[in-house]
Amino acid sequence: MRRPRRKAEETKADILTAAEALLRKKGFAGFSIADLAAELQMSPANVFKHFQSKTVLADAICDRHTTRMIGRFDAKDDSVPAPARLGLVARRLMDAHLADIRDNPLFFEMLAMMASTDLPSGRHYRKLIEDLFESVVRHGFETGVYKSAPESTIGRSVAPCFAAVLHHVFLIHADEAELHARCDGLVELVNAALQSPLAK
Amino acid sequence: MRRPRRKAEETKADILTAAEALLRKKGFAGFSIADLAAELQMSPANVFKHFQSKTVLADAICDRHTTRMIGRFDAKDDSVPAPARLGLVARRLMDAHLADIRDNPLFFEMLAMMASTDLPSGRHYRKLIEDLFESVVRHGFETGVYKSAPESTIGRSVAPCFAAVLHHVFLIHADEAELHARCDGLVELVNAALQSPLAK
Structure with missing residues (x-):
């Protein structure tokens, strides 16, 4: 068999x-x-x-591509403190998307098309990104640098915060220097929130 | 003449x-x-x-619609403390978008189409939203509730933070209860960041 x-x-x-x-x-x-x-x-x-169908095929290609891309992030490098790690993860994710746009516009066009539908690859990809940010928040919480737990309202809001530098609609026509500045700003804001003694 | x-x-x-x-x-x-x-x-x-052209016409229609919509927010209601006001602004903006989707899908389709191009109406709209959030941050900073100035990195990052509940790509196929929860989470996160004594 x-x-x-x-x-x-x-x-x-x-x-x-x-x-x-x-x-x-x-x-x-x-x-x-x-x-x-x-x-x-x-x-x-x-x-x-x-x-x-061709859509099912495209869905499978997207899923393989994004899973591999996220897989490369799986460096369990706990030596870097969480606040710096948050910046690394956000920037590397954004840069991976920008590289896809630059190196292969036709392929990225399909990735973007699939992301705007409700297919399994899109849902899976969002889950992988959420898990990635969650692991950083968890590490920060466990080491006492972050005051917010990953399962708190603030902890769960970290991934959505980075939509403006990760979702393709914000990347396609954007100026790269501006995107990097925006990403740095979001990292600083999220770190301030997670480290705030006021955060539950 | x-x-x-x-x-x-x-x-x-x-x-x-x-x-x-x-x-x-x-x-x-x-x-x-x-x-x-x-x-x-x-x-x-x-x-x-x-x-x-028809595009120039559509651009003008969008601009009139969004300018009017944002105009309704211009309530200089300083009696509400900034952290609560941030929540009100974010929720009202999101709800205005959701009402557009619900009440007139054909019109919203055009708004979304124009937003994904680099036409003046799209740029103007983003500026109006940025100004709206900036005015809340300024109010909070002036009243001493917020530690971050609107022109600081954290202050300037507030508007981009809300992309995940304001941009049409995140609104069209989303569950409304989930969107409201996400919006509340972002408000909490941003308030924690702005109020943090660590924030510059």
């Missing part, structure tokens, strides 16, 4: 890799499932067996 | 009002300048004399 299942997963991965390459070269609207199948020397029906 | 100029401004206002009515009924893509001219019993050339 195991063999065929493993093979199906390998085929799925092959399809994803070929689709991502096509997507980076031609954009989401620039290729069909038939083109992709031809590239892979398989029938379109076989592609559809693994991905029921 | 005065008469004709005043008349031109009246014609402009008439065109705007008729265009806004058409827009609310049919959406931006649902009418042409020719339809609008027919409605006003004037020639399309006369409409174009006042608005060089």
